[in-house]
Amino acid sequence: TVFSDCDVNVNDRQDCNQFSENDCVSAGCCWQEHTDDDSGKVPWCFYASSGGSGYSLDAGYVLSDSGLVGTLSSVNPSSTNLGDDIVSLALNISFGNVDSIRVLITDNDNSRWEVPEAIVPSSTSPTSVSSDDANLNLDFTENPFTFTISRKDDGTTVFSSSENLVFKDQYLELSTSLDSTSSLFGLGDITRTDGLKISPGTVSTMWARDMPALAFDLNLYGSHPMYMNLANDGSAHGAFLRSSNGMDVDYSSSGDALTFKVIGGVIDLFVFNGPSPSQVAAQYTDLIGRPSMMPYWSLGYHQCRYGYPNLQAVKDVKNNFTAFQLPLDIIWMDIDYMEAWKDWSYDGVNFPQDQVLDFVNQVHEDGQKFVIIVDPGILAVDPSWNLEYPPYTEGIDQDLFIKDGFNNQPYMSQVWPGPTHFPDFFHPNTSAYWSDSINTFYSDVAFDGLWTDMNEVSNFCNDGGQGQVCSNTDPANCPTGVLDTQTTCCLSCSVVDSTNQYDFPPYAINNDGSTQALGHKTLPPSAMHYLEETNSWDLKEYDVHNLYGLLEARVTAQALTEIRNARPFVLSRSTFPSHGTHAAHWQGDNAATWADLKASSVAVMNFNMYGIPMIGSDMCGFNDDTTEELCGRWMALGSFHPFSRNHNAIGDIDQEPYRWESVADVTRSSLGLRYRLIPYLYTLFYEANQVGSLPARALWVSFPEDANTHGLDEQFMLGDNILVSPALYQGVDTVTAYFPVRDGSTTWYALGDGLVTGGRISSTSGDTFTLDTPINSYNVHVRSGAILPLHGGYDSNGAAPLTTVAARALPYELLVAFDMNSEAPTATGNFFFDDGEQVDLVAYTQATFTADSTSVTSAVTSSEGFTTDSTWGAVTVVGLAYTASSATITTDAGSFDVATIIPNTGKLSNTFEISDLAIKLTTAFTITWTAP
Numbered sequence: 055t056v057f058s059d060c061d062v063n064v065n066d067r068q069d070c071n072q073f074s075e076n077d078c079v080s081a082g083c084c085w086q087e088h089t090d091d092d093s094g095k096v097p098w099c100f101y102a103s104s105g106g107s108g109y110s111l112d113a114g115y116v117l118s119d120s121g122l123v124g125t126l127s128s129v130n131p132s133s134t135n136l137g138d139d140i141v142s143l144a145l146n147i148s149f150g151n152v153d154s155i156r157v158l159i160t161d162n163d164n165s166r167w168e169v170p171e172a173i174v175p176s177s178t179s180p181t182s183v184s185s186d187d188a189n190l191n192l193d194f195t196e197n198p199f200t201f202t203i204s205r206k207d208d209g210t211t212v213f214s215s216s217e218n219l220v221f222k223d224q225y226l227e228l229s230t231s232l233d234s235t236s237s238l239f240g241l242g243d244i245t246r247t248d249g250l251k252i253s254p255g256t257v258s259t260m261w262a263r264d265m266p267a268l269a270f271d272l273n274l275y276g277s278h279p280m281y282m283n284l285a286n287d288g289s290a291h292g293a294f295l296r297s298s299n300g301m302d303v304d305y306s307s308s309g310d311a312l313t314f315k316v317i318g319g320v321i322d323l324f325v326f327n328g329p330s331p332s333q334v335a336a337q338y339t340d341l342i343g344r345p346s347m348m349p350y351w352s353l354g355y356h357q358c359r360y361g362y363p364n365l366q367a368v369k370d371v372k373n374n375f376t377a378f379q380l381p382l383d384i385i386w387m388d389i390d391y392m393e394a395w396k397d398w399s400y401d402g403v404n405f406p407q408d409q410v411l412d413f414v415n416q417v418h419e420d421g422q423k424f425v426i427i428v429d430p431g432i433l434a435v436d437p438s439w440n441l442e443y444p445p446y447t448e449g450i451d452q453d454l455f456i457k458d459g460f461n462n463q464p465y466m467s468q469v470w471p472g473p474t475h476f477p478d479f480f481h482p483n484t485s486a487y488w489s490d491s492i493n494t495f496y497s498d499v500a501f502d503g504l505w506t507d508m509n510e511v512s513n514f515c516n517d518g519g520q521g522q523v524c525s526n527t528d529p530a531n532c533p534t535g536v537l538d539t540q541t542t543c544c545l546s547c548s549v550v551d552s553t554n555q556y557d558f559p560p561y562a563i564n565n566d567g568s569t570q571a572l573g574h575k576t577l578p579p580s581a582m583h584y585l586e587e588t589n590s591w592d593l594k595e596y597d598v599h600n601l602y603g604l605l606e607a608r609v610t611a612q613a614l615t616e617i618r619n620a621r622p623f624v625l626s627r628s629t630f631p632s633h634g635t636h637a638a639h640w641q642g643d644n645a646a647t648w649a650d651l652k653a654s655s656v657a658v659m660n661f662n663m664y665g666i667p668m669i670g671s672d673m674c675g676f677n678d679d680t681t682e683e684l685c686g687r688w689m690a691l692g693s694f695h696p697f698s699r700n701h702n703a704i705g706d707i708d709q710e711p712y713r714w715e716s717v718a719d720v721t722r723s724s725l726g727l728r729y730r731l732i733p734y735l736y737t738l739f740y741e742a743n744q745v746g747s748l749p750a751r752a753l754w755v756s757f758p759e760d761a762n763t764h765g766l767d768e769q770f771m772l773g774d775n776i777l778v779s780p781a782l783y784q785g786v787d788t789v790t791a792y793f794p795v796r797d798g799s800t801t802w803y804a805l806g807d808g809l810v811t812g813g814r815i816s817s818t819s820g821d822t823f824t825l826d827t828p829i830n831s832y833n834v835h836v837r838s839g840a841i842l843p844l845h846g847g848y849d850s851n852g853a854a855p856l857t858t859v860a861a862r863a864l865p866y867e868l869l870v871a872f873d874m875n876s877e878a879p880t881a882t883g884n885f886f887f888d889d890g891e892q893v894d895l896v897a898y899t900q901a902t903f904t905a906d907s908t909s910v911t912s913a914v915t916s917s918e919g920f921t922t923d924s925t926w927g928a929v930t931v932v933g934l935a936y937t938a939s940s941a942t943i944t945t946d947a948g949s950f951d952v953a954t955i956i957p958n959t960g961k962l963s964n965t966f967e968i969s970d971l972a973i974k975l976t977t978a979f980t981i982t983w984t985a986p
Contacts, residue, residue: 060084060102067100068257068304071568075099081562081569082135101561102135108217109143110197119184121148121155122192125162126199126219136560137222147201148182152189153327153337155203155213159221160320167319167597169298173604174632176296176322178340189327203325212283212291213325216311221321225561228321229313230293232283237764238312239752240281240292241303242660243274243629245641250656250752250767252281254309259564261300262600262628263576264512266643267657268650268677272567275510275642276629277600278664279303281312282334288758292334294341296322298600298630300563300572317559318597331755336746339665343635345742346611348668349621350890351423352503352638353732353739354383354858355725356697358425361704362390364404365413371710372417378712381725381856384423386505386701391426394535395470396433398445398495411499421859423502425623430509430606431474434466436529445491449477454484457591458523459580460550466524467513467577468545472533473526476511476577479605480593481584488606489613496617503623504610506637509603510628511576514541519557519571521547522578537704556580556596572596603628607637620891625697629666638668638697646675646702646709651688652782655770658695659752667742667749670697674709677702683784683829685709686717690832691780693724694772696735696750720830726807726847726854727834729861731776733843733885738773740886743895749773757794760820766792775840775883777802779825779833789827793835794820799875802835803932807847807854809869810932810965816874838873838933841883841903841910846927862890865927866975870905872933874964879933881905885912887922887975899976907934909982916976928969929981937966938983945979952981 062084070083078085078099088096108129115124126143133139142162150156156176160166169176185192190212194201198217204210213230220227232238237251241258247270252258260277267274279295281303295301299318306312314321326337339345357375362368368385375382391410393399400407414424432455435446449455455464455475464475477484492504515521524547526532532544552558556579562569572579579596607626614622624637633639641657644650654671661669673692674685680702689711692698702709711721728735738749748755749772753763756774769779769791779791793802793815804813815823815835825833836842846864848854855861872879882905888898899916910929931938941952956967966983973979 060086062100062102064088064096067097069097070099070101070562071564072099082560083562083569108198109219109221111145111194111199115145119186120182121146121185122194126159129198136225140221140223143221147192149185149188149190150324150341151178151183152187153333154178154341155188155190155192155325157201157321157323157325167299167594168322169296169601173601174296174342174630190325205327205329210289212327213293224317224555224559226316226319226321227313228323229311231311232309233285234309235286237284238281238305238309239284240278240660240663242278242664243276244272245270245274245653245657247271249652250659251765252305254305255307256305257564258303258305259301260303260600261563261565261572262510262603263565263574264508264510265566266645266677267641267653268643268645268647270649270653273565275627276603276633278629278631279314280338280631280664282331282663284331284754284758284764286761286764288330288760290328290331290334290758292326292328292338294324294326294338294631296324296631298598299596300565300599302563315561315563317561317563331758332747335663335748335755339634339746342632342665344744344746345634345665345667345739346636347621347743347895348638348739349623350732350736350862351383351858352623352668353696353735354729355381356384356386356425356699357382357710358386358388358699358701360388360390360702361706362387365406365409369413372422374710374712376856378718378722379854379856380712380718380722381729382422383857384425384502385417386699387426389427389429389470395540396443397428397471398491407498414499414501418500421857425503425505425625426501427505427507429469429507430476430511430602431467431469431471432477433471434464434473434475434526436473436526438529446475448487449475452483452487454478454481454487456577456595457582459554459556459578459582459594460523462591465577465581466526466545467511468515468543469508469512470540472540473545478583479602479609480586480598482586485609485612488609489616492610492613493617502618503625504614506603506606506610506624506626509606509626511602513576515543515545515547516573516575516578517543519573519578520549521545521573522550522554522557522580523548554580556594559596572599600630604630604633604636607633611636615893619893621893629664631664634664634666634668639666640669640697640699641671643676643703644672645677646680646684646706647678648684648782648784650675651684651691652768654688654695655691655780656767658750659767659770662748662750667739668697669750670695670699672699672701674700674702677706679707680709682714682717685711685714686720686829687781689717689721690724691778693721693728694778694834698728716829720832723807723830724832727805729855729858730807730809730844730847731772731842732845732858732861733866733887734776735772736890737843737884737886741884747773753777753792753794757796757820760794762792762820763794775837775842777835777837779835781827781832787826787828789825789833790822791825791833792820792822793817796837796839799873801838801871801874801933803838803871805834805836809847809930814874818875836869836871838871838879839881840871841881841905842869843883843885843901844869858890862924865925865972867927868903868910868929870910870929870931872905872907872931874933879907887924901975908984909980911980912978914976914978920976922975924975926971926973926975928967928971930965930967931983932965934964936985937964938968939986941968941981941983943971943973943979943981945973945977
């Protein structure tokens with residue numbers, strides 16, 4: 055049966071984003087003018103109907119305690135412009151654990167591409183749980199086949215498939231119904247105009263490419279086919295389509311349905327019960343892998359730019375941070391340090407290797423770290439250049455570079471060094487090749503981390519996907535070696551087969567918002583990778599494209615771990631589910647605009663949900679000239695993102711925070727507070743690593759039952775206890791901020807680098823408040839009921855620490871925040887402490903804190919034999935109706951009085967500090983105080 059593909063109701067048309075009939079038809083879409091539409095909302099160019107009529111579940115299926123196994127047969131096999139239906143499918147629905155269900159549908163007769171278990175896990179335990187033990191129910195219909203997953207306790211539906219299941223070779227379609235009053239989140243990597251919450255009618259496209267983050271509403275560097283759905287009552291569920299193939303995810307205009315439209319692979323769906331947002335996030339990373347622990351030093355402040363002209367400029371930046379008394383832990387180098395932009399090289403004129411070595415030795419002596427960039431593209435050396443470049447010759451000799459799909463030759467692309475080849479990280483020998491390159495380079499200069507950029511992969515050629523095969527036909531002039539023309543394609547590229555089903559598939563996903571060719575400015579999907587199982591080049595770029603950045607980051611992290619014998623730090627641009635188990639991420643190339651400032655926190659909240667908590671933005675903006683006001687606001691905000699780095703582009707004005715007095719002032723204060731909070735932040739990362747909690751989060755993660763939080767994305771939280779309310783608009787000196795409430799009453803205390811500053815918000819119901827926020831200030835509040843572990847603010851000379859090494863040398867402190875309205879206030883907190891760099895968490899101490907109106911207690915658990923000289927130096931208590939007159943410390947060694955009690959610490963009355971404690975971090979204690 056041949057369906058009428060273009061017979062689509064006008065209300066159901068999905069815009070194909072082509073504006074002429076010829077372009078529309080060329081894109082494989084339908085063209086029908088609709089003259090009755092006066093509002094312009096009905097597209098004339100739209101996607102054809104998939105033509106699917108669904109499947110039935112054959113007799114003989116097996117329904118057991120572990121799930122459902124059977125065969126699906128096409129009800130009415132069809133042939134459309136999207137291809138033929140696969141008539142027989144294998145179905146396996148299983149209970150992965152008590153709170154997740156896996157739905158796997160694939161071809162019953164032929165093998166298909168699936169994401170390997172070794173790259174992204176597909177189960178949380180070796181065996182499935184019994185349906186009797188699960189918190190979810192599975193129901194299904196046989197003809198047509200549909201399935202519904204619901205909660206046992208209240209019957210809430212968390213996934214309900216439609217009858218129109220479509221499964222063709224290069225087009226798969228699966229839909230679920232949604233509550234139209236609920237809120238939808240996730241489905242990145244996209245900088246959305248609408249912010250965190252996805253608007254009905256949105257199509258989210260998954261295809262990694264080098265598109266700057268400043269481009270709103272387009273698919274960017276990574277692919278995360280995961281969503282979270284939040285109901286008005288605060289309950290949440292989620293789903294993850296474990297697929298590396300390109301796809302569109304269509305959120306219906308009425309908000310009552312979500313449809314995955316995938317151009318290959320299989321349907322491998324995981325549904326997560328929740329029922330809270332934090333539980334959905336934890337269930338997701340329980341599957342794909344918990345986030346890795348970051349090195350302690352990486353939570354300090356990072357400074358970088360593209361465009362430092364020479365080593366002296368980098369030295370000057372480092373020295374200026376010290377001169378202006380601004381914290382700096384990590385100094386970075388972008389591609390400026392390379393010789394002619396080649397990997398694993400130093401520019402002998404501007405960045406001589408011996409001088410870089412001396413500089414890095416000084417960096418380390420000063421308690422700081424050094425991170426450099428590396429791109430995956432390896433210069434493809436032409437014989438006429440008479441150039442020895444081992445990374446190229448070794449890759450060629452070992453046959454490690456991705457090949458074109460027609461001539462079985464290394465595919466030639468163009469990136470920064472010029473003509474390049476890309477290592478194939480699927481090849482079993484590439485890991486050793488890449489690790490050896492890192493090790494050789496490290497032996498010259500001991501860097502502390504690597505920044506893997508351009509790994510979508512990026513390609514300055516293959517414009518419009520017209521470069522199935524490229525070559526360097528003018529090696530005398532390609533590359534030019536001149537920055538202004540280095541990014542202009544100088545290769546000769548051609549189309550070998552315009553009908554190739556991989557470069558030009560039957561369904562054009564909404565790449566670049568315009569159904570752009572998949573190979574546009576990246577590798578052609580017809581390119582080939584090595585398949586170890588067959589010992590041949592059998593893997594299509596079409597299937598594995600979205601995995602490249604993840605594979606490079608993983609191999610890089612493994613190499614750094616082995617080389618440095620320490621916890622690795624890798625920052626990578628392209629991401630995929632499970633990336634957070636290996637590396638950090640930054641938002642990418644944003645711009646110096648107020649819209650990008652706001653979008654930075656949205657990215658932080660999204661990527662925490664994706665299991666990549668070490669995330670931040672290029673503070674003050676990467677592209678274009680920033681302004682004093684914008685940079686000040688961004689430094690104040692970015693000081694509280696998990697990854698805190700200022701970075702901008704060549705040719706734009708200098709934007710280090712000391713360039714303006716006002717920016718230096720607010721940065722000194724905001725980073726001063728950040729450095730005090732690092733023990734708390736580090737503990738949040740430990741909890742993420744252990745149980746999947748979110749270090750940075752939307753307010754609705756911590757207060758899901760408060761529907762007022764569901765649409766908020768201009769504020770965010772660090773853990774459950776810190777609320778950040780930034781100034782995001784030009785020219786404002788106030789911020790309108792929402793303060794939620796827990797357990798009937800909450801007091802929020804304003805924090806600064808001097809700790810408790812004097813401001814407080816107290817309420818018995820969530821409410822909005824206007825906060826004075828002049829240019830030299832910011833809004834960070836701690837929630838009552840919290841106990842925060844902190845670094846000390848100043849050394850014995852009254853100087854604030856400028857590195858994490860200096861901060862760790864000071865006595866630690868506790869902040870105990872009570873609700874000022876409670877007659878019997880309590881507070882709790884946690885603390886994790888180790889050396890900050892060990893790979894396996896085998897030597898550590900943990901503390902659990904509890905407090906009431908008269909005491910605070912630390913219950914300690916340490917690994918066997920763990921010792922440290924670090925101590926607790928002070929406890930600050932806020933929120934009681936009095937200032938203590940005396941205090942006693944009790945440990946296993948006995949009890950003794952505390953000599954120093956400082957009233958009215960900071961600027962807030964009824965606050966006091968108990969100091970001069972000198973209690974080892976590994977010692978359990980109780981401090982009891984008395985009222986006057």
